[in-house]
Amino acid sequence: MRLTTGTKVAAAVAATALLATACSSGGTGGDSADGEAVELTFWAWAPNIEKVVDVWNSEHPDIQVTVNKQDGGDPAVTKLLTAIEAGSGAPDLMQAEYQKIPQLVSSGALADIAGEISGELAGHFPDGVWNAVTLGSDAVYAVPQDSGPMQFYYREDVFAELGLEVPTTWEEYAEVARAVHAADPNTYLGTFSANDAGWFSGLTQQAGASWYGIDGDSWTVQIDSPEVQKVAGYWGGLVEEGIIDNKPMYTPEWNAALNDGSQVGWLSAIWAPGVLAGNAADTAGTWKMAPMPQWDAAAPATGNWGGSATAVTSQSEHAAEATQFIEWLNTDPAAVQALVDETGIYPADIPASTAALADPPAFFSNQPDFYELAAETAQTANPFTYGPNINVAYSAYNDEFAKATEARTQAAFLAAVEAVQTATIEDLKNSGFSVKE
Amino acid sequence: MSVRASTRPSIIATAILVLGALYCLLPVAWVVVASTKSAGELFSTLTFLPSTHLLDNIAELVAYRDGLFWRWMANTALYAGVGGALSAIVSAMAGYALAKYQFAGKAAVFNVLLAGVLVPGVVLAIPQYLMLAQVELTNTYWAVLLPSIISPYGIYLARIYAAAAVPDEVVEAARTDGAGELRTFAQVAVPMMLPGLVTVFLFQFVAIWNNFMLPYIMLGDDRLFPITVGLSGLLNQGASQPAMYTLVITGALLSVIPLVALFLLLQRFWQVDLAAGAVKA
Numbered sequence: 001m002r003l004t005t006g007t008k009v010a011a012a013v014a015a016t017a018l019l020a021t022a023c024s025s026g027g028t029g030g031d032s033a034d035g036e037a038v039e040l041t042f043w044a045w046a047p048n049i050e051k052v053v054d055v056w057n058s059e060h061p062d063i064q065v066t067v068n069k070q071d072g073g074d075p076a077v078t079k080l081l082t083a084i085e086a087g088s089g090a091p092d093l094m095q096a097e098y099q100k101i102p103q104l105v106s107s108g109a110l111a112d113i114a115g116e117i118s119g120e121l122a123g124h125f126p127d128g129v130w131n132a133v134t135l136g137s138d139a140v141y142a143v144p145q146d147s148g149p150m151q152f153y154y155r156e157d158v159f160a161e162l163g164l165e166v167p168t169t170w171e172e173y174a175e176v177a178r179a180v181h182a183a184d185p186n187t188y189l190g191t192f193s194a195n196d197a198g199w200f201s202g203l204t205q206q207a208g209a210s211w212y213g214i215d216g217d218s219w220t221v222q223i224d225s226p227e228v229q230k231v232a233g234y235w236g237g238l239v240e241e242g243i244i245d246n247k248p249m250y251t252p253e254w255n256a257a258l259n260d261g262s263q264v265g266w267l268s269a270i271w272a273p274g275v276l277a278g279n280a281a282d283t284a285g286t287w288k289m290a291p292m293p294q295w296d297a298a299a300p301a302t303g304n305w306g307g308s309a310t311a312v313t314s315q316s317e318h319a320a321e322a323t324q325f326i327e328w329l330n331t332d333p334a335a336v337q338a339l340v341d342e343t344g345i346y347p348a349d350i351p352a353s354t355a356a357l358a359d360p361p362a363f364f365s366n367q368p369d370f371y372e373l374a375a376e377t378a379q380t381a382n383p384f385t386y387g388p389n390i391n392v393a394y395s396a397y398n399d400e401f402a403k404a405t406e407a408r409t410q411a412a413f414l415a416a417v418e419a420v421q422t423a424t425i426e427d428l429k430n431s432g433f434s435v436k437e
Numbered sequence: 438m439s440v441r442a443s444t445r446p447s448i449i450a451t452a453i454l455v456l457g458a459l460y461c462l463l464p465v466a467w468v469v470v471a472s473t474k475s476a477g478e479l480f481s482t483l484t485f486l487p488s489t490h491l492l493d494n495i496a497e498l499v500a501y502r503d504g505l506f507w508r509w510m511a512n513t514a515l516y517a518g519v520g521g522a523l524s525a526i527v528s529a530m531a532g533y534a535l536a537k538y539q540f541a542g543k544a545a546v547f548n549v550l551l552a553g554v555l556v557p558g559v560v561l562a563i564p565q566y567l568m569l570a571q572v573e574l575t576n577t578y579w580a581v582l583l584p585s586i587i588s589p590y591g592i593y594l595a596r597i598y599a600a601a602a603v604p605d606e607v608v609e610a611a612r613t614d615g616a617g618e619l620r621t622f623a624q625v626a627v628p629m630m631l632p633g634l635v636t637v638f639l640f641q642f643v644a645i646w647n648n649f650m651l652p653y654i655m656l657g658d659d660r661l662f663p664i665t666v667g668l669s670g671l672l673n674q675g676a677s678q679p680a681m682y683t684l685v686i687t688g689a690l691l692s693v694i695p696l697v698a699l700f701l702l703l704q705r706f707w708q709v710d711l712a713a714g715a716v717k718a
C-alpha cells in the first residue's frame with residue numbers, strides 16, 4: 001500500500017496520540033463503557049484531601065476519583081480558565097474559593113448541577129454560604145466545603161503580663177495596640193498586610209460592606225463605599241501613628257515575628273490554629289481566640305476570610321457521578337469527620353460539623369470551648385457579594401495598598417481605596433460587562 | 438620587573454570577582470544551611486547556623502504522599518534528559534544543514550531562527566498549550582517534551598560550530614569516497630561537532646530542568662509534574678495553610694545535586710568548546 005503524505009501525517013499523529021494516552025496516568029474523564037468504572041479527576045490543594053477521597057474510592061468501585069494537587073487559589077483558576085478556553089484539559093472537579101465563583105461562572109467554566117443534587121442539600125449550609133454557590137439564582141454551581149469566619153487571635157500570656165483586657169471594639173483594639181507598642185517598640189498587636197486582599201475584604205465585610213452588587217442586569221461596584229472608607233481610614237490611622245506594623249503577612253519575617261513574640265495578635269479566621277502551629281510552633285498553648293473587635297458592640301458582626309466549595313466543570317462528561325461525589329465529600333458525616341481530621345478545615349455543613357468539631361484544635365487545647373465560640377461568631381457573618389473580576393480588584397488592592405503601607409499615611413490608605421474602585425470598574429467595563437455607576 | 442607587575446592580579450578585579458562569587462554562592466550556602474533546620478528553627482535561629490535535622494527533613498519529604506517527590510525528580514530527569522538529547526540531535530541536523538548546504542530560502546530560515554532566539558520561551562507557553570489542546574496532547578509527557586525539542590539558540594550554536602569545526606574539504610572527501618549525505622553527517626560531521634553538541638545539550642538540559650512556566654501550564658496531573666512545579670505546589674496551599682518551607686528548601690537542595698554532578702562530569706567538553714569558540718568563531 002502506498003501511503004500519501006497526508007495519510008502518513010495522520011498515522012503519525014494517531015500513533016503519537018496513542019502513545020500519549022499510554023503515557024498519561026490519568027487523563028480527563030476516562031471513557032465509561034458499560035460496566036466500567038467512571039474515572040473523575042479532581043483539582044484541589046487542601047492538604048491531605050486525597051486521604052478523604054481514598055475513603056470514597058474504597059466504598060465506590062464504580063466511581064473512582066483521582067486528586068491532582070494544584071497551586072492554591074489564583075494559579076489554579078488561571079490554569080482552569082486556560083483549559084476551558086482551549087476546549088480540553090480541564091478536570092471533572094475543581095476546588096473553588098467562594099470569591100472566584102462569579103468569575104468562573106461568567107467564563108462558562110462551571111456546570112450548573114441544580115438538576116443533579118438532592119433536594120435537601122440547601123438546608124445543610126448557612127444561607128450566606130449557600131448564596132455564594134448559587135449567586136442568588138436558581139442554578140447551583142458548587143457544593144460548599146469549608147468557611148472561614150474571622151476571629152481575633154491573641155497571646156494570652158503577653159496580655160496577662162501587660163495587664164491588658166481583650167478588646168471588644170475597634171476603639172479598644174487601637175488602645176491595646178498603643179499599649180503593646182509602648183511597652184516594647186519592637187512589638188506590635190498586628191500588621192496591616194498589603195498582600196492579603198481576602199483579609200481586607202473580610203474586615204470590610206464585618207463593617208457591612210459588599211464590594212459588588214447586582215442591579216437588574218448590571219453589576220455595581222462599591223469598593224469606595226463609606227463602610228470600606230471607614231475600615232481603610234481606621235487602619236491608615238493606626239499605621240500612620242506607628243502602633244500597627246505595615247509589613248505583609250505570610251512572609252518568613254512575619255512567621256519569625258509570630259514565633260518570637262514580636263507579633264502578639266492576629267486578626268484571622270477559623271483556620272488560624274493550623275497556620276500558627278506550622279509557623280509559630282514554639283508558642284503552643286499561649287494563644288487564645290476571641291470574637292472580632294466590633295464597630296457596634298450592640299450588633300456583633302464578622303466577615304469571612306477564605307473558604308471554598310467543590311464544583312463540577314463544564315468539560316466533565318460525568319456531571320451526575322461528579323455531583324454524587326461532591327455531595328458525599330461535603331455533607332456525609334464520615335466524610336466531614338475525615339475532612340476535619342485530615343485537612344483541618346472548618347466544614348460548612350451544619351448537621352455533620354457539630355459532631356466533627358467536638359474537641360478544640362490541638363494548638364488551642366487550652367481553650368476547650370473553641371468551636372462553640374467559633375460557631376457563635378460564624379452566625380454573625382454579614383452578607384457579601386463577589387463580582388466576576390474580583391481577581392482584578394484583589395491585584396489592584398495589592399498594588400495600591402503596597403504603596404499606601406509604604407507611605408504610612410491615612411490619606412494614602414483612602415486614596416488606595418479610590419484607586420482600587422477605579423481599576424475594578426474600568427476592567428469590568430473593558431471586559432464587556434454591563435456596569436451601573 | 439614591569440612585566441611581573443602587569444601579570445600580578447589586580448586587587449580591584451579580584452575584589453569584583455570575589456563579590457560575584459559571594460553573590461552566587463551565598464544563596465546556595467543558605468539553602469544548604471536552611472535544609473538542616475527544623476520548621477521551628479528555620480526563621481528563629483541564626484541564619485547561617487546549621488542544625489541537625491537534614492535527615493529528618495529528607496525523610497519527611499520522601500514520605501510526602503508516598504514518595505511523590507522521587508516521581509517528580511524522575512519526571513524532571515526524563516524531561517531534561519530526553520528533551521535535551523532530542524534537542525541536541527535536531528540542532529545538529531539543522532545547524533549542519535544551514536552551514537553546509539546551499540538551498541533556496543536559507544537566509545530566510547536563518548533570519549527566522551535568529552528572531553526565535555530573541556523570543557523568550559515563556560511567551561510561547563500559552564499558544565503552545567492551545568495548539569497541543571487541539572490534538573489532545575496536553576497533560577501528557579509529550580506536552581512538555583515536544584516544545585522542548587526545538588531550541589533556536591541550539592540550532593544557531595550548532596550552525597556556528599558546524600561552520601567552524603567541519604571543513605568543507607572533509608565533507609567533499611567523504612562524498613568522493615561514496616558516502617551518502619546521511620552517512621557523511623552521522624559518521625564524519627557529528628564526531629567533529631561533538632564538543633559543540635555537548636554544549637547545546639547542556640544548555641537545553643539546564644533550561645528544561647529549571648523550566649517552570651511550560652510544564653505548569655501544560656500539566657494538570659500531579660504525577661507528571663517536574664520538580665519545579667511540584668515544589669511550588671507545596672508553597673501554595675491557600676491562605677489557611679502554613680507554607681511547607683522546610684520541605685521545599687530540602688527539595689530544592691536535592692534537585693540541584695544532579696545538575697551539579699552533570700556539570701562536573703561534562704566540564705571537560707565545556708572547556709574545550711569555550712576555547713574552540715574563542716579561536717574559530
